[in-house]
Amino acid sequence: MGTKQGATALYIVLGIQTERQSMKLTPTKASLFALALFVAPATMQAPAFATSDGSIVVAQAGQNSKRIDNIKKFLERGRNIAKLSEDQLQQRLDRVRGFQNTPNLPSDLMASLQQAEQELSNELSRRQQAGTGGSTGADQTDAGQDNGTKNQRNQQQQSTDAGAGSGDIDAFLASVTPASELDDKALRQQMRKAAELSKSSGVSKDQRKQLREIVRASRDEMAKRKDGGGKQSKDNGTQQDMAGKADSGGNGNTAMDDNADPEKLSDAELRKRLSSMRDRLSSNDLTPAEKKALRQRLASERAILRNR
Known part of the structure; x- marks a missing residue:
């Protein structure tokens, strides 16, 4: 039905053209033509309209241009x-x-x-x-270097875990030298060894705690030397004197007998006293009560130093 109506509309438009060419288009015929166009279907495959001379023009969609x-x-x-x-x-x-x-x-x-x-x-x-899947040569080189570094670290860690038994750790703890008595190179080596052993699988909870104390003491000593600027020999003498007194006393009271007010000490003096306390804690000759008291005092004075 729609096809017939479309054909009818086309016929009407052609009729308009014919009538206009023959100059016989009357007002009545024009009205009838307009009514026929009005009742024709509103949608067709392409919209059509008549130009001024009566010819049919089909609108083109702009899809190609878009x-x-x-x-x-x-x-x-x-x-x-x-x-x-x-x-x-x-x-x-x-x-x-x-x-x-x-x-x-x-x-x-x-x-x-x-x-x-x-x-x-x-x-x-x-x-x-x-066969790279988009990776460049530089990316592969960097990835290879990263993998090599990770593998090397893993091998070192596995070697430490496998070779560090409880006996080895005890032997190291027994050979530890107070941080203030070591030169810079030996101090770094001792600190590095303690850090490695503290991460091994065979270390006990108490051993790990002692090893970490050694690492902290070493770091504090290195910081003190950096701030002190050439006072290592003087500090060493003082530290050795304190260690001798501790050995003669046998109960660790030497580090706690220094009752000077920490608020009145300089930063260097307070660091030195903190280092002495750490050395005493790592000596393994204190009673549990003495260790507890010394740790509390160490924490208190460390907080004072940090808040300055």
Whole structure:
């Protein structure tokens, strides 16, 4: 039914043209023609209308023009294909090939699309031949170096875990020298060894605690030397005197007999006293009560130093 109505409308428009050419179009006929057009279907495959001379013009959709604009924007944006994955490269290549099928495509856009297709195809072929999946040589080198470093660290850690038994740790703790009596190189070596042993699988809870105290004491000593600027020999003498008194007393009271007000001590003096307390805690000759009291005092005076 719709086809018949469309044909009728077309016939009416052609009739208008014929009547106008013959100059026999009366007002009555014109009204009848207008009524016939009004009752014709409102939608057809393409809208039609009569021009001033009565000829039929079919409106063309602007889809092709819009597609060409999209191609221009696609090419203007561009992409760094070296950073795309293989899937992204393939998707972009398919899209470029699809654009080339656009009707009435300007020659310059066709040339740009063909060039983009060639670049994408070459990049995909290069990756497939190399089997890299998009990784560059520099990326592979960096990844290899990172893996090598991690493997080396893992091997060192495994070696430490396997070789550090309880007896080895006890032997190290027995050989520990007070931080103030060591030169810089020996101090770093002792601190490094204590840190490694504290991470081994065979260390007990008490041993780990002692090892960490050694690491802290070593760090404090290194910081003190950096701040003191050449006073190591004087500090060493004082520290040795205190250690001798502790050995003669046998109960660790020497470190606690220093009742000077920590608020009145200089930073260097307070650090020295803190280091002495740590050395006494690592000596393993204190009673549990003495250790507890010394740790409380150490924590209190350390807080004073930090708050300055």
